[in-house]
Amino acid sequence: MNKKRWLSAAAALLLTFSLSACTVPTASPGSGGGPANLTIGSKNFTENIILAHMMADLIEDRTDLNVRRTLNLGGSSVTWKALLNNDIQLYPDYTGTIVANYYQEETGTAEETIKRTRELVSEDGLEFLEPLGFSNSYALAVSQETAAEYNLKTYSDLAQVSQDLELGAEFEFTDRPDTYPGLRELYDMEFKSVKGMDQGIKYRLMAQNDLDVSSAYTTDGQVKVNNLVLLEDDKGFFPPYDAGAVVRKDLLDEHPEIRDALNELGGKISEEKMQEMNALVDEGYREDIVARDFLVENGLLNKQQ
Structure with missing residues (x-):
């Protein structure tokens, strides 16, 4: 092979x-x-x-x-x-x-x-x-407020409104084949902008409500600290x-x-x-x-x- x-x-x-x-x-x-x-x-x-x-x-x-x-x-x-x-x-x-x-x-x-x-x-x-x-799978996270405003539970829900939202993610997440490029294709997900940034900056912006959607790991301590919502990967993209x-x-x-x-x-x-x-x-x-x-x-x- x-x-x-x-x-x-x-x-x-x-x-x-x-x-x-x-x-x-x-x-x-x-x-x-x-x-x-x-x-x-x-x-x-x-x-x-x-x-x-x-x-x-x-x-x-x-x-x-x-x-x-x-x-x-x-x-x-x-x-x-x-x-x-x-x-x-x-x-x-x-x-x-x-x-x-x-x-x-x-x-x-x-x-x-x-x-x-x-x-x-x-x-x-x-x-x-x-x-x-x-x-420790990849995930997409939003604030409680964003989830309520757009009625977000799944990635498919997010895809429907992604054109109005900004995604922040580690630089690696934006170009690896098992991350955003494949995710975008499967869910037809097109964000208003996709910004690469360090993990600490990403969560700080989420806490300040200056970022709509964040890449995350399911074991991230900051998910719990910031009371973020991990959306469901309803099409099972992430391995x-x-x-x-x-x-x-x-x-x-x-x-x-x-x-x-x-x-x-x-x-x-x-x-x-x-x-x-x-x-x-x-x-x-x-x-x-x-x-x-x-x-x-x-x-x-x-x-x-």
Whole structure:
């Protein structure tokens, strides 16, 4: 099967910039301070950073390995390319992103998409480990007032009035094939304007009633904080986005104990719990503290740190 790679020269340039711009990582607390045996990365949003910290903590707790944390690398294509290039050896990702975005294939049910994810990444020398227990799907959100004014419950409802409304979304959302371009085609949705912006700006504008519609993740803490309404994807456009660790096989061949450690997170995180952890960071807590507290509360750390 021919596979289309969604890895542009621009993404490669951005990767170089992102890696050079990161704070020089050091061995994490409790790792013994020796040289790193592996590098874990993350994308540039709260949830992915929290999950990366969890994975690093578990590896350091269950093994004698030292983990370098090179987090907040950038968007999906940047982090994916870093993994393929062996600049990082693992990071958290999502099944729908892997299948629909990186390999540009159709997705199916959650189970089918997990299976296809594993088949596809295996061809690139990677392994997708046990899903963590939640799916963080894309969504479209509106304020309570906008939902009431236009009687909005579904994406089809939104499409009928989209010409009068402005959409704000992360830059990645505006051009990925599994996001706005496909959504627009399926629902015949044409907004008055579509503005790319950072996540923090997007939610601030929503809170100030300066933006009509926002892209969102179903686990976003800001959805709950700002009392936003997630509309129903009534035609089922967005694929399942089950979260899990994607890891280089050469690392797992050398250190199979990493697989055992990370698979202990399998099925442990609900969508509600992930949203709660994201909200804690929005309130000012550090991602690494939120991650570690979850592991401690769930009895997943053995070593006394």
